[in-house]
Amino acid sequence: MRIALAGNPNSGKTTLFNAITGKIEHVGNWPGVTVAKKEGDVKKELNKSGKKIRVVDLPGAYSLAAFTCEENITRDFVKKEAPDVIINIVDATKLSRSLLFTTQLLELGIPVVVALNKSDLLDNKEITIDTQKLAERLGCPVVETASIEGKGLAELIAAAAASVGKNQPAPFRPAVSPAAETAAPAAAVDRERFAFVAALVKEVEVRTVDSAKQTRHDAIDRIVAHKIWGIPIFAAVIYFVFSLSQTYLGPFFADILVGWIDSLYTWADGLIGAGVSPLLRALLLDGIIGGVGAVIGFLPLIMVLFFLLALLEDCGYMARVAVVMDRHMKKVGLSGRSIIPMVIGTGCAIPGIMATRTIRDERQRRTTAMLTPFMPCGAKLPVIALFAGIFFEDAAWVGTSMYFVAITIIVFGARIIQKITKATPSKSYFIMELPEYRVPSLKRAAVSMLARGKAFVVNAGTVILLCNVTVQLMQTFTWNFQVVETGMEDTSILASLASPLAFLLIPLGFGVWQLAAAAVVGFIAKENVVGTLAVVYSISNFIDTEELVLVSGAQDVAAVMGLTSASALAYLMFNLFTPPCFAAIGAMRAEMESSKWLMAGIGFQFGMGYTLAYFVYQIGTLLTTGSFGTGVIPGLVAVALMAGIIFYLIQKQEEK
Structure with missing residues (x-):
């Protein structure tokens, strides 16, 4: 039946x-x-x-x-x-x-x-x-x-x-x-x-209700859904959510989990003993326990964030956010329905991209699918938490600003695509039935949090585990399958594969193979960035949740990674705003229904992330040191070249 x-x-x-x-x-x-x-x-x-x-x-x-x-x-x-x-x-x-x-x-x-x-x-x-x-x-x-x-x-x-x-x-x-x-x-x-x-x-x-009488819900909507005050209120709400999850409540719960991970590492180290092969020791301790533990260590912070977002959604506030942003999306040639995939994309880019199928206009649907992955999803939160803890003293503004940078990129990118495609303005009607405000259910928020947390753990136990083991093996061996000697890490398979890409990243402030390798592995799953950094820098023995880092002090980790605050912020933005994971790219391909639009979208995303990281590093270095960073001229040429290619591909597609 x-x-x-x-x-x-x-x-x-x-x-x-x-x-x-x-x-x-x-x-x-x-x-x-x-x-x-x-x-x-x-x-x-x-x-x-x-x-x-x-x-x-x-x-x-x-x-x-x-x-x-x-x-x-x-x-x-x-x-x-x-x-x-x-x-x-x-x-x-x-x-x-x-x-x-x-x-x-x-x-x-x-x-x-x-x-x-x-x-x-x-x-x-x-x-x-x-x-x-x-x-x-x-x-x-x-x-x-x-x-x-x-x-x-x-x-x-x-x-x-x-x-x-x-x-x-x-x-x-x-x-x-x-x-x-x-x-x-x-x-x-x-x-x-x-x-x-x-x-x-x-x-x-x-x-028996007087329909002409203004209700309490109407009074609230006049404030939180106001065309002017709605955006700063949204900013304050998101800032509060990140402060609570990343600075206060999240680390409190993370201390317990980190203690378990540290105990497991110590127990495994003692069990293996001194007579075991250094390769096996590195593979088990640093590759498996350290790499996966580096990601799982951020699970409490992420779950607290998921819980708070579920409460906001359940009480009816997130629908008001869509209404507030609707008028701004229409100004850049997007449908009011474009808001929905982007809001959903804060949880995961894949269902966000799939939600673009509700947009009837083909160009608007493809543009929205291209721009939705810019919203920081749950998989990117460990990267935000790591860099906020190491380089910015747990500042809540780091995570909050990433969301508003994403919104700015989406608006700016939509405007660029609208001008290049020469799309004629069309009327689009966005009808949304606003739910009534209600006291959010702690049970439903907990269920939503556990479901998302389960998906995160499963991902950490499968894809991330496999990636970390692969990275550890590639870092351990040379192309002759000889164990890399101490001090000769740049002769490893991983270093030789990542070095060419690292050369291209010099103008962004992080042109070393370790950081390049972590960025590449992040395309499999963005959580991999944290685990890979733990492996390649051998800083995965335990996690200090007070500093949101993988060893005892943020300054020690910063020194090992060799990044300034400007280059660290550039690296964070590069990982957040370049193309998403391969699964999300597959969803883009299905919704765009065009290989040319897909390639143009990936190129646009890479160009946007590269350009943003370039300007953040170069301008940040200029402000902090009085001079531009390394590779300012080659980087400027690369940015101009990528922008020209992306614009050409999109225009060619629209002319057919």
Whole structure:
């Protein structure tokens, strides 16, 4: 038996899916988060039918007319794959808006059960709904649910199982005859449908709320979603989040984990003993325990950040951020929907890029897919934390500024692409239903944090482990497979492969093979930058979370790495704003549907990261020492050359 969950965005559909299946899916407060169907089995304690019940969570949709990509997915699924039952999630507090979609679902000939969700909020809003009369008028079961509290879920599944195979005549029929229905203007039918829903709501719902009165939510929105004050408020919120996660609360929890890692390192060192091959010792201690431990050591800081971001999202604030930034995106030729992938990209660039498929305009979709990876994702946080701790004394402004640098790059890059492609301005309508403010759920935030943390640990235990072992082997051997002698590290395989790239990075202030190797390995997964630096500099014996570094003192590590504050900031920006990991590049290729746009996008990202790092290093060195850094002229030539190539490729693609 297969059940399809269908409903408007923000109706609580994905939360309901999580509650009845036990799955952990991302719950967002904006359309476009669920860009593909998700499936799961109903939990045994809710399934009394004795049959296996498969539930499919469909993207949020307002209509089966398929004006958006999400509605396309929903329409195609319910029409072509014919589920046994459709559970239509209806927001009980917004009945008139939700029932329009319900009447369309009831016309498909598939049994429908209405889940009157958020019914726990009706008393607070002074709303009364006659559920029995609503069920009679719709001709289908109506079950009151509160997915957050888990109320009514067993009754809902039982009603769905009992509805299989039953005939439910559609309650709404247009006034035109069936023979002339195809010729009837769609607008006229829609007006009839709206009139039917309005009459039905008037019959079953009683509201005692003065709609003209400004609510507390309206008063808050006048401040946090203000066209001027909204951005500095967002800056203050993000700064607070980073201060709490990277300077105060995060390191407190990290101390415990770091103690375990240090004990494991010491125990393994004693277990191996002195008679073991130096290669095996380096591989196990520095490559595996040290390299992976260097990344895992930052896990508490990252999880605290994930937890705080989940709270912001759950309370409804992140949707307001999208509204604040919408007007600015339109000025640079992007759709208001471009905000959504970029907000999602702060968690992971891959789903952020995939969310661009909700943008109908091809150029805007490709441009957004190209620019979304500039947003610092969860994989880049260990790199930010490492460099903030070593070179900037745990300053919260480092992490905060990276987000606003990313926003600036996105706006600047979108403007460049708009001018080069000579795109004509087009009207784009961005409709977002703002969720009501609510007290965020600590449980949901914890579940979201654990899910993201699990993905981070799995990545550290697989990809990062493999990369660190490979890096350790390449650093240990020469091309003749001889062990590298002490003081001759530049003869290793790793050094010989990274040295040519290091030469190109001299104008950026970090032209040494160790830093070049870490940057290259970072394209596999950005977390690898931290682990690789720990391996190549042999500073992975333990982590001091007070300094967010891998040995006892930040100054010691800074001396080993040989970076100034200007070159360290340049290196951080180079890793954050050059092309993302290979998995994200694969997502870019799928959404752009053009190899030329993909190559142009990668070139643009590399050119942007290189250019930004160049100017940060050279200007920073000029301000701190009174003169430019090494390689200022060759670097300027390289920046000009890359910019010209990127512009040419994009223009050539648009001319076809």
